[in-house]
Amino acid sequence: MLFDQVIDTFSIFGSRLDGFPNVISIILAVGALALIADYGYMLWMRLKMPPGPLPWPIVGNTFMLPDNKPWIWFEELSKKYNVPLVTVWIGRNPTVWINDAWTASEIFEKRAGIYSSRPRMLVFAELGAGQSNLVNMYTFTPSQRDRWRVHRKLMHHGVGVQQVRRYRDFQNNESKTVAYDLLSSPEDYVKHFERYATSVVSIIAFGRRVESSQDPIITEVIASMHLAADLNVPGKSFPMLMETFPLLAKVPNAIAPWKHGLGRKRGFPFFYALADEAAHNGSHEDTYVKHVFGEKEKYNLDVNEISALTGNLFGAGSDTSSSTLITFILACVAFPETLVPAWEELDRVVGTQRSPGWEDEEQLPYIRAFVKEVLRWRSVAIIGGQPHAPTQDDVYKGWFIPKGTWIQGNVWAIHHHDREFPDPDRFNPGRYLTGSEDSRPFPNEKGYMTFGWGRRVCSGQALAEQGTWITVARLLWGFNIEKKRRADGSLVEVDIFDYTNGLNMRPQPFECSITPRSEEIRKTIEREGKQALEELEQYRGETKYRMSTFYQKNELLFKQYMGQK
Template sequence: MSQLMKWAGSLPLLALCWAPLLMLALYILLDYIRVLRLRRSMPPGPFPWPLVGNHYQIRLPRPWYYMDELSKQYDSPLITLWRGHQPMVIFHDAWSISEVLDKRAAIYSSRPQMVMLGDSRNASAHDQAVLPYGDVWRQHRRMMHNAVGMQAVRAHRPFQDNEVKVMIRDLLQTPEQFVKAIERYSVSVVSCIGFGRRVDQSDDSVAQMALTFMEGVDLVIPGLFLMESIPFLLQLPRFIYPLASKVVNNGRKIVNFFTSVSHEGATASQPNFSQLLVKEKEAGKLNDEEIAFLTGNLIGGGVDTTASTTITFIFAMCIFKDVQRKAREELDRVVGSDRMPDWSDESRLPYIQAIVSESLRWRTVTILGGIPHAPIQDDVYENYLIPKGTWIAGNVWSIHRNPKDFPDPDVFRPERFLDEARPFPSKKGHSAFGWGRRQCSGQPLAEQGLFLTMARLLWAFEIKPALDENGNEEQLDVFAFGTSENMRPLPFKARFLPRSDQHRDIVLRDGAEAREALRPFDGKSGVQMPELEI
C-alpha cells in the first residue's frame, strides 16, 4: 500500500516532466499534417520528413544538379522542397520564372524569413539584400542606385579604366597570380566607390573581408545548414550547438568591420558612398548597422560577378580558341594595334559584347539566382498554390542550359547573342542578374567593367592553357567548377602571351601611367580584418 501511495504521489511530477515533450510531439504531428495537406496543392517534389522536411534528402555538394534531376523526374519546371515546415519552390525554366517574378513583381518582390542569411547576421531588419519589400527597402535601393545605378556608374569610368590597365599589366608581369590580380582589381573598384580608397594589394583588410563576404551567398544553399530547417537551433548555447554561436559572432564582427571602414571612408578626400551614408545617419535616416550592410553589399556584390565571371571567361578562352580568333579579328579591324580598346569602341564591337553575355550565361556566378524571393500573399500559378512567404528560387544551372533556349548549352558560343530573332523573356538574353524588382543592384557596374576587361584581355594576349611536364597543353574540363553558389572554375593555370612586342609595350606603358593616375586614391585602412571563427 505504501509503495502504491508513493507511486501515486509522484504522478504530478511525472506529468510535469512529460507534458512539455508531449506538447512538442503534438505540435510536430499537427504541423506535419499541415505540411502534407499543403503539399497536395503545390508543385511536385520529394516526400518531406517530419520536422526537417527534405533537408537530408538534398544531395550535396552542388544541389543544383539534384534539383535539375528532380525537374526532369517529375517532368515539371517547378519543384517543391521543404526547409523544415516551410516550402521552397525552385523554377527550372526561364519563361515560367519570368512569368512570376517579372510579370507579377508586385506580389513577388519581397523576401522570405531566412535564418542563416538574415537572423543569424542580425540582418533581417537592416540589410537591403534580405529586407522585406517596403519603404525601408525602397530607401536603401535608392541609395544604392546613387552609387552603382545606370547613370552613376559612368562617373566611375576614369578610375575603373585605370584599374583595368593596372590589372592587365599585372597579368603580363605575374601571370601565375592572375586570380589574385583579378580579385584585387574588382575589390579596388568598389572600394574606390564605397570608401574613396583603392586596394593595392590582395592582403588589404578590405580585400580580405570582401572575399570572405562573397562566401555569404552560400548561406542560402538548400540542405547545407540544418538551422534553416530548424530555426530554434540558432538559440541554443555554444556548448550544445557551437555552430550557431560561431555564425552569430562572425556576423557581428563583419558588421563592426564595415561600420568602422565606412566611417573611416567618410573622412576620405575622394568622394564616395560612405560620405553619403554617414550624412543620412546624421539626418536620422540610417543607423550604423544599415550603413555596414549597404557598404558590405556594395563590396560583396561588386566583387562576385566581376571576379568570378572574368575567371570563367579566361577558363573558357583556354578551351574555345576559335572564339579568341574571331574576337581578335574584330578588335584588329575596329581598334588596331596602336592603342587599347575603350568604351567609345563598344558599339562597334558586337562580338566582344556577345562574349560578355555568353560568359554570364555559360557558367553563371549566382547559380541559384542569388537570394530567394517571396510572395506577399497566396498565389496560384499553373494551378499550383504558392503560399505567402514561400522561398522562390531559380535554378540557373537548368535555366541557362535548357537546349530549347540555348542549343549545345555547354559550348561557349557568343554567336547565340548576335541573333536578334532568338526569343528569350529578358532583353539581355540571359538571367544572370536575377529577376523583377530585386535584380542585382550592381548590374550596370559589372557589365561596364566586364566589357572593358574582356576587350582588353583579348586585345593584349593570346590566352592559352598551361603546359604540362611534357610540353603539351593541359586539357581543361568544362564541368570542373567549384561547389559554391558563387560559381567559378576549380583552380587552373593559364598563359597570357603578348600578341606582339607593340602590344606588350602598350600594356606596360598604359599600366604605369594608370597607376600614377590612381595616386589620389592611395591610402591604407586603419581597420584590421577581424579573426573569424571557422
C-alpha cells in the same frame, strides 16, 4: 524497525508514481496526434503547390538534398515532373524552385508587386546580416517597403545605371593595370582580378584604391564574402540545417558549435569603421560613404544600416566580378576556337597601338556576344541570389504559392535549358549574334538572368556589366589565353564543371598560359599600364583597420556605439 521504515518509504513513493505512466502516455499520444496533424497539413499543401518529392514528417526533403550543387538536383526534378517549377520542403517550410526562364520572368518580373519581398531566413538574415541589410529586408508592410526604398535609393546613388558611367575613367585605368600586371605574373591572374574588382569598389566607396593583392581589404573581405555565400545554399549539414531545426538556433553560442560563429551581434561593424574613417578623413569629396553620411540624419540611419550599405557595395561588385573574370579565363582555355573571331574583330577595329575602349563597343558585336556568353555560361549567383517571397497568397497556373514562401530562381537550370541554349555547356558566343542560327528567343533583351529579377535585381548589375565588358575586351585584345604546356610538352587539361559549391560560385584553381599576342601589343600594354598607374595615384591611401583584429581591438567602441543606439 529501520527495515520497516524503508519499506514504508518506498511504498509511499510507489503510490505517487502509480499515475506517472498515464501522464507519459497522454503526452506521447498528444505528441503523436500533433505530428500526424502537422504532416497531414504538409501533404495537403503539397497537393495544392507545384509538384515535388514526397516530404517526410518534420524534416521534409532536407535529407534528400545532395551534398554538392543542389541546383542540378532541382533542375533534374523539373525534368522528372515535366514542370517549370518544383516544390522542395526544407523541414516544414516549402521552397519553390523556378527552373525555366519564361516562368521566372512571369513571376518575378510581371508580378514583381507581389514577389519582391524576402522570406524569413534564419541563417543568412536572423543569425547573419540581419534586417538592417537591403539584401534581406522584408516588404510585407508599408513601413517595411518605405525603409527598403530608402536603402535602394541610397544604393542606386552608389552603383545605379546613371551613376556608373561616371566611374569609367578609373575603372578603365584599373582594367589597364590588370593587363599590365599579367605581363609580369600571369600565373597570379586570380589575385589580379580580385585586386581590380575590389579596388574599383573601394574607390567608389572610399575614394581610396587597393594597390596590392595582399591588401587586407582583399584577403579578408573576400574570404568573408565566400563564407556568407556558403550560408544560403540549401543543404543537410550545418549551419543550414538550422533552417530545418530552428530550435537549434536558440542554443547559446558558447555550447552551439553548429552555429559556425553566427549570431554574435556587434554594434560597431567593420564596414561602418571603414565608412566612418573615409567619410571624415578622406580627401575625395565625391564618395559613396560621404553621401551616405550626408543623408544619415535625413533618413535616421543607424550604425548597422550604414555598415550594411557599405558592405553591400563589396558584395555587389568585388567577389562576383572577379569570379566572372576567372570564368572568362576558363572559357578561353577550354574553347580556344572562340578566340579567333575575337582577335580578327579586335585587330580590324582597334589595332595594336591602343587597347579597346567603350567608344569601340558598337563596332565590336562579337566581343559583346562573348561577354554575354561569359555571363550566361557559368553565372556567379547560380541560384539567383537570395530567395524572394510573395507578400500575399498567389496562384500560378493552378498551383498555390502561400504568402511568405521561399521562391527562388535556379539560374543554372534557366541558363542550361536546351530550348534556349542548345548544347548549353558549350561556350558559344554565337548565341548572342543577330541572325545566328544558334540564337534563340529569350524573355528579356539581355539574353540572360545572371543578376536576378524585378525589384530585387542585383544593385551592382550595371557596374559589373560595364567592368566585365572593358576587361574582357582588353584581355582578348592583348593576350593569347590557352592551356598550359608542361616541360614534357603535354598540356594541362581543365575541367569546366569543377566549381565551388557556394551561392556565388567560381572555378576551382586551375593552371593556364597567358601571353601577349605580339611584341607590339606587349609594348602598348606596358605603356598604358604605366600611364594608368600615374592617373590612379590620386586615389592612393590606406585604412588603419584590419578585419582580422578589428573586433578584438575595438571592444570599447562597440559598447559606446551600442549605447548611442
